[in-house]
Amino acid sequence: MQSWHDILIRKLTEHSLLSRPDIAAIRRLPGVLRHIDKNEDILRQGDKPKESLVVLEGMLARYHNAPSGRRQYLSFHIAGDMPDAQTLFLERMDHAVCAVEKSGIALVPHTAITNLFKERPEVGFALWKETLIDAAIFRETITNNSSREPEMRLAHFFCEQYYRAEKTGLVKANMCRLPLTQTQLAETLASSLPSISRTLIKLRKTKTMEFDNGHLRIFNWNALAKIGDFNPAYLHLEKPK
Amino acid sequence: MQSWHDILIRKLTEHSLLSRPDIAAIRRLPGVLRHIDKNEDILRQGDKPKESLVVLEGMLARYHNAPSGRRQYLSFHIAGDMPDAQTLFLERMDHAVCAVEKSGIALVPHTAITNLFKERPEVGFALWKETLIDAAIFRETITNNSSREPEMRLAHFFCEQYYRAEKTGLVKANMCRLPLTQTQLAETLASSLPSISRTLIKLRKTKTMEFDNGHLRIFNWNALAKIGDFNPAYLHLEKPK
DNA sequence: CGGAATGTTGATATGCCTCAACTAAAGTGG
DNA sequence: CCACTTTAGTTGAGGCATATCAACATTCCG
Numbered sequence: 001m002q003s004w005h006d007i008l009i010r011k012l013t014e015h016s017l018l019s020r021p022d023i024a025a026i027r028r029l030p031g032v033l034r035h036i037d038k039n040e041d042i043l044r045q046g047d048k049p050k051e052s053l054v055v056l057e058g059m060l061a062r063y064h065n066a067p068s069g070r071r072q073y074l075s076f077h078i079a080g081d082m083p084d085a086q087t088l089f090l091e092r093m094d095h096a097v098c099a100v101e102k103s104g105i106a107l108v109p110h111t112a113i114t115n116l117f118k119e120r121p122e123v124g125f126a127l128w129k130e131t132l133i134d135a136a137i138f139r140e141t142i143t144n145n146s147s148r149e150p151e152m153r154l155a156h157f158f159c160e161q162y163y164r165a166e167k168t169g170l171v172k173a174n175m176c177r178l179p180l181t182q183t184q185l186a187e188t189l190a191s192s193l194p195s196i197s198r199t200l201i202k203l204r205k206t207k208t209m210e211f212d213n214g215h216l217r218i219f220n221w222n223a224l225a226k227i228g229d230f231n232p233a234y235l236h237l238e239k240p241k
Numbered sequence: 242m243q244s245w246h247d248i249l250i251r252k253l254t255e256h257s258l259l260s261r262p263d264i265a266a267i268r269r270l271p272g273v274l275r276h277i278d279k280n281e282d283i284l285r286q287g288d289k290p291k292e293s294l295v296v297l298e299g300m301l302a303r304y305h306n307a308p309s310g311r312r313q314y315l316s317f318h319i320a321g322d323m324p325d326a327q328t329l330f331l332e333r334m335d336h337a338v339c340a341v342e343k344s345g346i347a348l349v350p351h352t353a354i355t356n357l358f359k360e361r362p363e364v365g366f367a368l369w370k371e372t373l374i375d376a377a378i379f380r381e382t383i384t385n386n387s388s389r390e391p392e393m394r395l396a397h398f399f400c401e402q403y404y405r406a407e408k409t410g411l412v413k414a415n416m417c418r419l420p421l422t423q424t425q426l427a428e429t430l431a432s433s434l435p436s437i438s439r440t441l442i443k444l445r446k447t448k449t450m451e452f453d454n455g456h457l458r459i460f461n462w463n464a465l466a467k468i469g470d471f472n473p474a475y476l477h478l479e480k481p482k
Numbered sequence: 483c484g485g486a487a488t489g490t491t492g493a494t495a496t497g498c499c500t501c502a503a504c505t506a507a508a509g510t511g512g
Numbered sequence: 513c514c515a516c517t518t519t520a521g522t523t524g525a526g527g528c529a530t531a532t533c534a535a536c537a538t539t540c541c542g
Contacts, residue, residue, distance in 0.1 A: 066388035067470050074380050089370040094377050094475040121359045128369055129330040136335050138379035139315050145387045146431035147307035190387035192531050229308050234335040
């Protein structure tokens with residue numbers, strides 16, 4: 001009998017060591033399950049939510065509304081992630097959260113979470129660490145979009161998504177879900193749609209990966225990581241001692 | 242008699258409400274003062290520090306070493322900032338920290354800080370909030386470098402630096418320190434040096450600001466904010482209730 | 483079956499990067 | 513204090529890459 005708590009616990013223990021009482025306390029968190037349709041907004045810029053969400057299945061994205069109507073995607077989130085953890089301490093959303101495919105989430109009241117932190121500081125530290133990794137990913141995105149050539153940039157993005165999916169146990173037969181259109185890739189990677197299309201064709205020719213029909217398949221991880229200058233250190237997911 | 246603690250307390254109370262006992266507890270934090278030369282690295286990628294730093298004066302920067310030797314600056318930090326707060330929970334540095342001018346810092350042992358969090362959770366929440374604002378700034382940087390035209394991008398950057406300096410009390414006569422070379426601006430804003438030079442000349446012609454000799458002077462804030470599409474909401478610095 | 487969304491390809495133009503020369507200012511050492 | 517070196521900034525020329533516009537192909541979905 002798996003409850004939504006296990007998905008969160010699994011994610012936190014990817015990088016943090018939690019005691020049995022810590023884990024038991026997490027299990028007592030109240031949560032309401034909800035389904036989100038593809039392309040539905042869950043939070044909008046300016047919202048002041050009173051609960052945070054845990055992704056249970058599917059994929060969410062965070063984005064800014066950039067000048068001239070362009071959408072700038074900032075990050076993508078899979079099972080176990082809490083993409084709006086910041087709302088615990090930052091009142092207003094400075095960006096939006098949407099579902100890029102049909103997804104399931106759990107909603108947890110802020111008060112329940114912060115009370116848990118006071119009772120069990122180590123749980124707070126684990127979630128804090130999660131938000132710090134989040135920030136590390138944003139930093140890498142700055143560098144990716146600002147300093148890497150288009151082919152490298154795309155390869156790096158695929159590596160990151162695949163690596164995180166793998167750590168979460170969502171890779172089967174060298175394949176993970178990545179339900180993005182090329183338009184969305186363009187709005188993520190500071191490129192235009194035709195540019196992404198051509199770069200993708202170039203990448204395909206390296207025979208290191210395939211991206212098609214919402215799935216990412218890896219044929220040669222080492223070669224792809226090299227093309228993308230990908231070093232997973234910034235994800236801070238080494239097993240805790 | 243101002244001690245380094247006051248600089249940190251001032252920063253935290255910019256956005257968080259701390260009780261008298263909270264503040265008293267912060268004042269008991271041990272700290273070692275240090276001076277850093279211009280262009281000196283304080284932390285390098287891969288380092289595993291056992292203390293965190295508080296900027297007391299001057300300016301620090303964080304950066305990645307990007308492909309082909311390029312340096313990618315990620316953020317800049319002034320008095321009160323704790324640019325390596327993440328090292329409390331992330332063992333290894335995924336980026337470097339350097340001084341962009343002669344600076345003064347205080348070094349505080351991790352154990353002292355985390356013990357304080359356990360004793361006084363609200364202090365932990367305040368510093369957590371600080372790291373979440375940090376992440377919000379990174380997100381805005383992604384959008385700035387990925388979705389805004391060069392002139393807008395530069396104007397937005399100036400607005401952000403000025404606004405933060407203002408909140409920290411470092412603006413005098415519509416002017417703040419910003420000791421960056423054009424080369425560093427280029428390595429921050431995903432541009433080349435000649436491009437920055439020309440964009441800066443264009444910006445100067447708007448008569449909204451001047452950037453010269455390590456100083457940023459604002460003549461027309463509203464006009465510059467408009468050029469830069471700058472909305473300070475993402476800095477989350479409204480006074481706490 | 484029709485319409486919308488998605489992806490591919492081509493033509494064109496322009497904006498920015500690279501390279502390079504030069505100026506100006508600042509820092510260094512004799 | 514001045515000569516020298518280094519660093520910083522400006523300007524110009526040229527070429528390439530990618531954005532934009534547009535047409536078309538294809539798939540998905542109602």
